[in-house]
Amino acid sequence: MRADPELYDFQPYRGRPNYLWPGDKPVAVWVAPNLEYYEIDPPANPQRKSWGKPHPDVVGFSHRDYGNRVAHWRMAEAMSKHGFPGSVSLSVALCQHHPDIVRDGVERGWEFFSHGIYNTRYTYGMDERQERAIIEDSIRTVREATGQTIRGWLAPALTHTERTMDLIAEYGLDYTCDLYHDDQVLPVKTKTGRLVSIPYSLEVNDHYGFFVYNMSPRDYADTLIRQFERLAAEGAASGSGTVMCIPLHAYLIGQPHRIGPFEDVLRHIAADGRAWIARAGEIVDHHQASVGGAA
Amino acid sequence: MSLDPSYLDYPRRREGYDHDLYPWSSIFDRKAVAWPGGKSVAVWCVVSLEWFPMTPSDMPFRAPGHMVTPYPDYRHYTAREYGTRVGTYRLLDAFAKAGAVASFAVNGAIARRYPQLVRDIVEAGHEIVAHSTDMNGTIATGLAREAEEALIADSLAALGEAGVRPRGWHSIARSQSWNTPDLLKAAGFDYMCDWANDDLPYRWSNGIVNIPLNHELSDRQILTVQQQSVDSYVEQMQDAFRWLAGEGAGRVLPLHLTPYIVGLPYRIDAFERLLGWFAAQPQAWFARGDAILDAWEAQQ
Numbered sequence: 001m002r003a004d005p006e007l008y009d010f011q012p013y014r015g016r017p018n019y020l021w022p023g024d025k026p027v028a029v030w031v032a033p034n035l036e037y038y039e040i041d042p043p044a045n046p047q048r049k050s051w052g053k054p055h056p057d058v059v060g061f062s063h064r065d066y067g068n069r070v071a072h073w074r075m076a077e078a079m080s081k082h083g084f085p086g087s088v089s090l091s092v093a094l095c096q097h098h099p100d101i102v103r104d105g106v107e108r109g110w111e112f113f114s115h116g117i118y119n120t121r122y123t124y125g126m127d128e129r130q131e132r133a134i135i136e137d138s139i140r141t142v143r144e145a146t147g148q149t150i151r152g153w154l155a156p157a158l159t160h161t162e163r164t165m166d167l168i169a170e171y172g173l174d175y176t177c178d179l180y181h182d183d184q185v186l187p188v189k190t191k192t193g194r195l196v197s198i199p200y201s202l203e204v205n206d207h208y209g210f211f212v213y214n215m216s217p218r219d220y221a222d223t224l225i226r227q228f229e230r231l232a233a234e235g236a237a238s239g240s241g242t243v244m245c246i247p248l249h250a251y252l253i254g255q256p257h258r259i260g261p262f263e264d265v266l267r268h269i270a271a272d273g274r275a276w277i278a279r280a281g282e283i284v285d286h287h288q289a290s291v292g293g294a295a
Numbered sequence: 296m297s298l299d300p301s302y303l304d305y306p307r308r309r310e311g312y313d314h315d316l317y318p319w320s321s322i323f324d325r326k327a328v329a330w331p332g333g334k335s336v337a338v339w340c341v342v343s344l345e346w347f348p349m350t351p352s353d354m355p356f357r358a359p360g361h362m363v364t365p366y367p368d369y370r371h372y373t374a375r376e377y378g379t380r381v382g383t384y385r386l387l388d389a390f391a392k393a394g395a396v397a398s399f400a401v402n403g404a405i406a407r408r409y410p411q412l413v414r415d416i417v418e419a420g421h422e423i424v425a426h427s428t429d430m431n432g433t434i435a436t437g438l439a440r441e442a443e444e445a446l447i448a449d450s451l452a453a454l455g456e457a458g459v460r461p462r463g464w465h466s467i468a469r470s471q472s473w474n475t476p477d478l479l480k481a482a483g484f485d486y487m488c489d490w491a492n493d494d495l496p497y498r499w500s501n502g503i504v505n506i507p508l509n510h511e512l513s514d515r516q517i518l519t520v521q522q523q524s525v526d527s528y529v530e531q532m533q534d535a536f537r538w539l540a541g542e543g544a545g546r547v548l549p550l551h552l553t554p555y556i557v558g559l560p561y562r563i564d565a566f567e568r569l570l571g572w573f574a575a576q577p578q579a580w581f582a583r584g585d586a587i588l589d590a591w592e593a594q595q
Contacts, residue, residue: 040314043302054355054436056314058471058489059510065492066509070322074538096308100321117305127297134303214521217531255511256494256535256548 007165007179007188008197016184016240019290021276021283026235028283029228029275031084032154032177032200032247033075034115035101036091038064042120048159050120064251068098071254076108078259082266086110087280089154089177089247091119092138095145106146111279113177114138116156123159131161135171151281154178154200169193175284183231183242185287196287198243198280205247210258221261225268232274243283244275316476317499328495328545328594330587334580336539337587338573339549340397341465341488341508342386344412345430346404347375352431355438358467359515360553361430375555379405382558383412387419389563393570395581400426400465400488403453413457422583424463424488425450436472443474447482463488463584469510477501486588494539494546496591504592506547506584513551518562525562529569540578547587 021028041055051057079086088105090112095102105112116123117134126134134156142150153168154177165176169190176188177200188195202208204227209220228244235242246265253262269275278286307313330337349372351362360375362368390397399416401423406413417423427434428450434443447464454461462485466475469489479487480503486496488508496506510516512535517528532550539546552558557566573579582590 037313039307040312043299045298045302053470054472056436056471056473058466059469059491062469062490062492062507063510065490066507069319069493073321073323093305093308096310097312098319099310100324117308121302125296125298126302130298130303210521214523216517216521216523216527217534218527255509256538256546257512257531258534260534260538 002162008181008186011186013183014238016238017291018239019241019287020235020239021241021278021286023276025241025276026274027228027232027242027244027276028286029084029244029246029269029277030087030198030280030283031079032089032245032280033079033086034089034247034249035072035094035105036064036067036089036115036119036249037094037097039118039120042118045122045124047124048122048157067249067251067254068101071250071259072101073104074254074259075248075250076104078263078266080108082263082270084266084270084277085279087152088112089115090142091115091117091156092141093117095141099145102145111151111281112142112146112148113150113152113154113175113280114142115154119157122157123155123161123164126161128163128167131163131167135167139171151175151284152177152198165195166191169195175280177245177280183234184240185243185284196284198284199245200247201245204245206249206252210252217258217261220258221265224265228269228272228275232272236274315500317497317505320497322493322495325495326594327543328591330545330580330582330590332580335543335545335578336536336576337545337547337580337582337590338395338536339506339508339547339582339584339587340390340395340552341424341549341584342383342397342399342552342554343426343465344379344383344399344401344405344554345375345426346379346402346408347372347430350431352433354433355435356433356468356470358430358433360555378553378555378558379409379412382554382563385558385563386552386554387415389567389570390421391419392567393574393581395570395574396420396422396583397581398422398424398463398584400424401454402426402429402432403450404429406453406457406459410457413454413459417459422463422585423454423459423461424465424584425454425461425484426465427467428453430467433467433470434472434475435470438472440474440478443472444478447478451482462486462588463506465489465508469508476503479503486584488549488584496547496588498595504588506549506587508549508551510551512549514553514557515551518556525557525565529565532569533572536573536576536579540576
């Protein structure tokens with residue numbers, strides 16, 4: 001075990017690479033809907049329980065199921081209406097369980113990356129062969145369902161091993177969403193490949209907003225606008241583009257009392273003019289083209 | 296280190312759910328439902344009426360709102376009774392003022408201990424939904440099938456003594472075992488309201504209907520768990536109503552209410568104003584659960 005993950009060097013938030021986003025936008029904004037499947041009766045992982053109650057956890061399961069029966073389309077329509085494509089953190093088994101939802105994302109021009117097989121199967125305790133199996137399964141499953149080759153990874157339920165970053169880089173993936181150390185795209189040290197960290201966010205994740213910070217829908221909307229305003233101002237002042245991610249779960253943001261205030265946020269950001277609204281892969285590509293070999 | 300190889304087997308990875316309890320569909324692909332009078336939003340108030348014995352049971356789990364301090368917990372026992380004695384009557388008056396009907400999810404013990412209260416609810420035109428025996432009557436997998444069967448039967452018997460034959464069931468904390476839906480069906484229930492996964496009723500494989508009673512919109516979640524103000528609660532219910540009314544097809548807006556939470560003096564005025572606001576919305580239909588069920592079934 002390592003006391004430091006040894007994935008990046010300390011780099012102060014000043015003197016960063018001098019580049020902005022296309023159109024000289026100071027902040028890149030990407031929306032990351034988590035399209036997930038939680039099993040109702042998953043096997044136990046020795047290090048983490050899936051549900052807090054004996055199966056079936058009716059509230060736990062049905063709350064998430066609300067996303068796949070109702071709230072996905074509410075969230076997706078609001079995004080499409082205001083010009084925000086999704087970069088999907090996908091439980092890849094959703095391609096089998098609810099192909100209509102995956103197809104809906106494809107038709108909206110969304111990008112798909114892997115969030116594991118299920119959000120109830122954790123990486124803790126896997127050996128290298130097992131971890132390779134879930135990466136290969138992810139690549140194969142998403143390719144068959146969408147025609148896309150996944151470029152990114154958000155570990156299932158944020159469960160990792162020390163080898164995860166090296167393995168996804170070896171398989172040619174370009175970005176990880178699992179590191180929360182910065183507001184900019186930055187390289188990750190891996191044995192092979194060329195992996196970068198793209199800012200995802202726990203702090204402005206709807207799950208944190210509603211279930212860690214217990215925000216009202218309008219307080220969460222205000223939080224997103226403050227996050228945007230600050231990151232746009234900093235990118236403009238420094239000349240070094242920042243990234244704002246809005247990580248979502250349909251079963252939370254697509255609730256009827258939350259979707260209206262959230263749509264106001266999308267309207268605000270789209271009208272502001274300082275945001276480059278993009279997919280994760282486009283953000284990574286522009287970063288790489290801008291910093292070139294310096295990455 | 297490695298995991299048991301079965302951890303990477305996915306025997307239920309297939310189209311549809313990893314269970315056979317009910318089929319999947321998107322609400323936006325279903326035939327549109329219209330409520331009576333051409334209304335689009337069924338505003339479904341569900342009041343939980345609960346008796347917490349001062350001798351709490353943790354089998355299979357302790358109910359939310361149950362006793363906290365060492366015995367005797369007069370503090371929580373009486374604070375819950377406050378809801379039953381005072382808060383419930385504030386709510387009954389509020390419904391009357393707004394011209395609203397509602398459903399009351401009632402513990403069997405409430406009917407046996409306070410039959411007057413059940414009469415007052417029924418005479419005001421509200422529905423009684425079965426809500427277990429008392430707040431020690433929690434259900435989860437691990438509870439013996441016979442014990443669960445007896446619990447459901449006793450809940451029905453207690454309501455029956457008060458002259459009520461409920462069509463709906465609500466479990467404490469929405470918690471069910473694998474057996475619950477079949478036991479409810481066998482006991483003759485037409486609907487249950489534990490699974491919070493839709494904005495419309497839907498039918499289970501065993502024939503029972505689930506009318507989702509969204510826990511996210513409950514007074515407990517917003518006021519007690521998330522500790523938001525009652526004014527914010529009102530605003531959230533109005534935002535939810537406006538959104539659902541704008542979807543262009545019938546929807547249910549469930550308001551799960553707790554007399555000892557929303558029925559307090561400093562909250563009830565705001566709640567009364569909310570009911571008045573609903574009453575003024577042309578798309579709003581105040582409905583009991585059984586009326587929602589019947590209107591929905593007639594259109595399937």
